[in-house]
Amino acid sequence: xxxxxxRVALADPDAEVRRRAxxxxxxxxxxxxxxxxxxxxxxxxxxxxxxxxxxxATVSVSEVLFDALVxxxxxxxxVGLRNAALEVVGRRGREATEPLLAAxxxxxxxxxxxxxxxxxxxxDPRTVPELARLTDDAxxxxxxxxxxxxxxxxxxxxxxxxxxCLRASDVFxxxxxxxxxxxxxxxxPWQALEPxxxxxxxxxVAVPLLGRCGDAAAVSHLFQAIDxxxxxxxxxxxVALGQLRGAGREAADAVSRGAAxxxxxxxxxxxxxxxxxxxxxRHACAQLLLLARDAQALAGVVALVVExxxxxxxxxxxxxxxxxxxDPLLELHxxxxxxxxxxxxxxxxxxxxxxxxxGEPVDPGLTKRVHVSVRAAMSDSDAVVVRSALRSLVWFVExxxxxxxxxxxxxxxxxxxxxxxxxxxxxxxxxxxxxxxxLRPTPLQGAAGAALIPIIxxxxxxxxxxxLQTALSAQDPETRRAAIRGLTGIGGTPACQHIAFALxxxxxxxxxxxxxxLGELRDSTGRSLGADHLLLALESDSPAVRAAxxxxLGxxxxxxxxxxxxxxxxxDSPGVAVAAMEGLRALSDPTLGDLLVELLGHDDPEVVKQAxxxxxxxxxxxxxxxxxxxxxxxxxxxxxxxxxxxxxVGTPEANRALSARAAHETDDLVRAAIEEALAGGGNP
Numbered sequence: 001x002x003x004x005x006x007r008v009a010l011a012d013p014d015a016e017v018r019r020r021a022x023x024x025x026x027x028x029x030x031x032x033x034x035x036x037x038x039x040x041x042x043x044x045x046x047x048x049x050x051x052x053x054x055x056x057a058t059v060s061v062s063e064v065l066f067d068a069l070v071x072x073x074x075x076x077x078x079v080g081l082r083n084a085a086l087e088v089v090g091r092r093g094r095e096a097t098e099p100l101l102a103a104x105x106x107x108x109x110x111x112x113x114x115x116x117x118x119x120x121x122x123x124d125p126r127t128v129p130e131l132a133r134l135t136d137d138a139x140x141x142x143x144x145x146x147x148x149x150x151x152x153x154x155x156x157x158x159x160x161x162x163x164x165c166l167r168a169s170d171v172f173x174x175x176x177x178x179x180x181x182x183x184x185x186x187x188x189p190w191q192a193l194e195p196x197x198x199x200x201x202x203x204x205v206a207v208p209l210l211g212r213c214g215d216a217a218a219v220s221h222l223f224q225a226i227d228x229x230x231x232x233x234x235x236x237x238x239v240a241l242g243q244l245r246g247a248g249r250e251a252a253d254a255v256s257r258g259a260a261x262x263x264x265x266x267x268x269x270x271x272x273x274x275x276x277x278x279x280x281x282r283h284a285c286a287q288l289l290l291l292a293r294d295a296q297a298l299a300g301v302v303a304l305v306v307e308x309x310x311x312x313x314x315x316x317x318x319x320x321x322x323x324x325x326x327d328p329l330l331e332l333h334x335x336x337x338x339x340x341x342x343x344x345x346x347x348x349x350x351x352x353x354x355x356x357x358x359g360e361p362v363d364p365g366l367t368k369r370v371h372v373s374v375r376a377a378m379s380d381s382d383a384v385v386v387r388s389a390l391r392s393l394v395w396f397v398e399x400x401x402x403x404x405x406x407x408x409x410x411x412x413x414x415x416x417x418x419x420x421x422x423x424x425x426x427x428x429x430x431x432x433x434x435x436x437x438x439l440r441p442t443p444l445q446g447a448a449g450a451a452l453i454p455i456i457x458x459x460x461x462x463x464x465x466x467x468l469q470t471a472l473s474a475q476d477p478e479t480r481r482a483a484i485r486g487l488t489g490i491g492g493t494p495a496c497q498h499i500a501f502a503l504x505x506x507x508x509x510x511x512x513x514x515x516x517x518l519g520e521l522r523d524s525t526g527r528s529l530g531a532d533h534l535l536l537a538l539e540s541d542s543p544a545v546r547a548a549x550x551x552x553l554g555x556x557x558x559x560x561x562x563x564x565x566x567x568x569x570x571x572d573s574p575g576v577a578v579a580a581m582e583g584l585r586a587l588s589d590p591t592l593g594d595l596l597v598e599l600l601g602h603d604d605p606e607v608v609k610q611a612x613x614x615x616x617x618x619x620x621x622x623x624x625x626x627x628x629x630x631x632x633x634x635x636x637x638x639x640x641x642x643x644x645x646x647x648x649v650g651t652p653e654a655n656r657a658l659s660a661r662a663a664h665e666t667d668d669l670v671r672a673a674i675e676e677a678l679a680g681g682g683n684p
Contacts, residue, residue, distance in 0.1 A: 010036055015045035022051045038068040041088070042081030049084045057091035066099040073118050074103065074111030082114060090121035097124045104130065113141045120149025128153060132161035135173065144176050151180025159186050166192055171202060178205045190215035197221055204233055211240025214247040219254040226266045234269045235281045242284035242313065256320065259291035267294055274300040279308060290317035295328040299340065302332060302347065306339050310347075318347060323355050326366055330373050342388030345377055349392035371396060378404060383416060390419035394426045402427060402438040409448040421451035425458070432459040444471040449479035457486045465490065469498050477507040484510070488517040493529060496521050500533040503545075511540070512548040519552025528556035538564055546572065547579035554586030562589050569595060574604035581607075585614055593620050597629070605635040612638075616645045624649050628657035636667040643670060647677035 009021035022040045025033055040052035056065065072078075072085035089096045100122065104115050116134060119127045127149070134146035147165055150158040165177035166188075174196065181188055182205075190213045197203040207225055210218040222244070225237035245255040262270070267289065274285040274297060282304050289297035305314065318325060329348035333341050352370045356362055374396075377389035386408070393401060405420050405427075412420060428435040436459040444453060444467055453471060456464060468490070471483035484502055487495040499521070502514035515537055518530025534556065537549035550568060553561040561583065568580035581599070584592050592614070599611035608630065615626050627649065630642035639661075646654040658674050665671045 007036070010040065015043075015048055018043060018045070019048045019051050022048060022055055026055045034065045034068050037065070038072055038081075038085075041072060041084040042078045044080070046080075049080060053084050053087050053091070056088045066096060069096070070099055070103040070115070070118075073114045074107055076110055086114070086118055086121055089118045090123075093122055094124040094126075097122050097126055101127070101130060110141075112139070113145045116142055116145040116149055120145075120152040123153055125153060125155045125157060128155065128157045128161060131158075132164075135161065135165050135168075140170070140172070143170075143173060147173060147176040147180055151184050154184040159184065162186070163188065163192055166196065171199065174199075174202055175205055178202065178209065182208050185212075187212050187214070189213060190217050193218070204230075204236075207233065207236040207240055211243035214244070214251065216244070216248075216251040216254040219244060219251065219258050223258040223262070223266075226269065227263065231269060231273060234266075235273050235277055235285075238270060238273065238284040238288055239280055242287050245287065246313065255288075256291050259288045260293070262288070262292045262294075267292060267297070270294075271297050271300060274304065283308070283311065283314065287313055287317045290314070290321055290325075293321050293324065298325075298328055298332050298344070299336065302329075302336075302340050302343050305347070306343050318351060319354060321351075323352065323360070323362065323366060326352050326370065330369060333373060333377075338382060339384050341382070342377070342385040345373060345385070346388045346392050349374060349395055353395035375401075375404075378408070383413075387415055387419045390416075390423050393423045397423050397427045397430075399427065399431045399434040402431075402434050406438050406442055409442060409452070412446075412448050414447040414451075417447040417451040420448070421455060424452070424455050428455055428459050435459050436461050444468075444483070445474040445479055446476055447478070449474055449476070450482040453479070453482040453486045454489075457489050465494060465498075472498060472502060477505075477510050480505060480507070480510045481513040484513045484517050488520055491521055493523070496529040496533075500530070503533060503537050503540075508542050508544055511537075511542065511545045515545060515548035515552045519555040528558055531556040531558040531561070535561060535564065538568065543573045543576050547576045550576065550579040550583040551586075552583075554583030557587065559587065562587055565589075566591075566595060569599065574602075574607050577602070577604075577607050578610045581610055581614060585617075593618060593622075593626075597626055600626075600629050600633070605633075605638050608633060608635075608638050609641045612641050612645055616648065624651055624653040624657065627654070628661075631657060631661040636670050639665075639667070639670045640673050643673040643677055647673075647680060 006021055006024055009017050012018055012021070018040070022037070025037055037052055037056050040048055041056065043049050043052065056069070069085045069088055072081050073089070075082065089100070096118065100115055100119050104112065104119070107115050116131065119131060131146045131149050131153070135143050135150070137143045137146065147162065150162050159181070162177045162181050165173055168174055168177070178196070186209070188209045193206050193209055193213060194217070196206050203221070204225075207222065210222055219241065222237040222241050226234045228234070241255050241258075244251045246252070270285040270289055271294070274282050274289065277285065286297070286301045286304055290301060301314070326348045329344045329351070332344040333348065336344060349370055352362070352366065374389050374392045377385050378393070380386050380389065390405075390408075401423070405424055408420050409417060424435055424439070435455065439452060439456060440461070440463070442452065443449065444456070449471060453468070456467060468483045468486050471479055471486075474480055474483070480502065484499055487499050496518065499514050499517050503511055505511050505514070515534060518534050521529040523529055531553065534549045534553050538546055540546050540549070546568065550565055553565065565580040565583045565587070566589070569577050569584065572580065577599075581596075584595070589595070596611045596615050600608055602608050602611070612627060612630055615623055620626070624646065627642055627645050630638055633639055633642070643658065646658055655678060658677055662671065662674045662678070665674060
């Protein structure tokens with residue numbers, strides 16, 4: 001029984017009072033209250049309607065409610081009520097199918113159209129036969145609504161019904177069917193689309209579907225669309241051609257041939273779209289213009305690459321142009337500025353190098369022009385261009401480039417140092433001695449130091465250990481961390497001693513890097529070299545260092561760490577406790593199961609979650625019972641993790657625990673997770 005005060009509140013002049021009254025109806029909906037919610041769905045204030053939609057969409061199924069919703073949909077006086085009722089039906093989904101089908105039998109006029117619309121909102125495939133029949137309805141509004149509803153349902157039967165509509169005599173029905181097929185992402189065969197293309201209006205709507213048909217026969221029609229004086233149509237045709245180009249060799253070859261024959265006006269339209277259309281259209285136009293070998297479009301294409309990257313389709317289009325694209329790109333490199341100038345050089349070098357790698361005949365003059373341009377750009381005043389030149393140099397770096405690269409490292413920032421290092425790495429694979437001798441006097445500090453250390457280790461030499469030891473004292477932490485990684489690669493007791501000293505570094509990140517490295521080092525017999533140092537690191541003042549040491553000890557296999565790690569699990573900060581738990585798991589602590597159960601009472605929820613996951617990964621026969629203990633935890637998110645893991649276990653014992661918790665779970669999210677788990681695994 002609804003209190004009179006609530007009825008009064010639902011009629012209050014203040015919209016906020018009415019909104020709160022609607023919320024109060026939640027969970028109490030019955031025959032007595034259905035009319036109140038329906039009235040709220042037609043409220044003048046959108047906030048009240050929104051709340052009423054939510055309440056009506058979540059209450060238990062009520063025949064009275066659905067009857068009222070159908071009446072709200074078919075009435076014609078209150079548009080807000082009708083729209084809200086349609087939204088509720090959409091949220092209720094298939095529950096509304098039967099009441100709506102029943103209403104369809106006795107509805108008429110405008111109301112019938114809205115019932116058909118609501119059937120589409122249900123998303124229920126059971127409505128397809130009736131909707132398919134209604135596509136031939138005498139009322140064109142009902143027929144159009146049926147076509148639209150089929151598109152929203154979108155299952156294979158709905159698609160077949162819509163394909164049948166493409167043969168309708170009514171042009172508007174054909175248009176509506178095409179629109180629905182497009183929205184549902186349908187693949188419509190060329191044979192079904194071809195008869196529609198003689199109609200200028202229908203043919204325009206069919207353009208997106210032509211891109212998905214996968215048939216080379218559609219290519220010529222799409223190129224004709226680009227030739228028409230409509231940028232919008234040209235944009236759609238360009239995107240469709242891009243899709244067809246990926247549909248197989250025959251279609252791709254047809255697109256390439258069509259692009260090569262593009263006329264002046266069509267190229268101009270595509271260049272304009274390349275400059276100011278949306279991203280998918282710009283990519284499609286760029287492909288076509290590259291296939292057309294349109295040198296005037298190169299600036300726009302490279303600008304697009306700078307903004308969006310170089311996807312495979314564009315790279316393939318560049319390479320299809322081949323070596324003849326290199327000189328126009330080098331010209332663009334000379335005339336452009338900034339990042340476009342650098343990108344043009346990189347793409348030119350990439351195309352040229354790709355041709356060489358494929359064994360294509362290469363003009364020596366072209367090779368020389370590329371090399372000269374790249375090496376000249378290494379001295380450019382724009383750092384962006386210099387970095388591009390260095391990335392291009394990787395393809396053909398020679399020993400004589402070593403000194404230039406070393407000179408660029410002086411005062412280099414991180415990006416420039418990384419680009420130099422990339423080129424030097426390529427050179428080291430050809431001439432390690434040249435790189436070793438060139439870099440011997442180079443100080444290992446700053447961005448250059450961090451970038452060069454892997455190369456120094458790779459090329460070797462009798463001074464490598466000394467240089468890395470010196471680098472451990474560099475001013476910048478990045479170089480010190482790189483030195484630790486380099487020493488780890490060398491390995492051995494001397495490297496271990498140097499890394500151990502880094503545990504006393506004044507930078508926490510360096511200490512963490514050292515701890516990680518000490519967990520990796522082994523002697524010739526496979527015994528850990530760093531375990532003793534890591535045990536000492538567990539006494540660090542930094543929780544982050546203690547955590548890193550705990551994880552690293554797990555990798556050492558040294559059982560001496562087990563007792564100390566147990567203490568950290570019980571007593572240290574949450575982050576350290578979790579890391580110590582991971583270490584114990586890696587060390588296969590035989591008493592870990594009991595410790596994990598103890599941790600289910602830990603104050604920090606994250607520690608409890610990690611303990612639960614560790615319990616799940618164990619092979620203990622008591623796993624389900626232990627996980628079930630967390631169903632009583634005070635934190636809802638911990639209970640959710642326990643539910644997820646019990647669902648994964650899926651045993652009768654796990655399901656019984658979930659069922660028992662479901663009877664008194666108060667949190668909506670946890671209750672929903674339990675219901676989903678039981679629905680998936682079956683009730684015991």
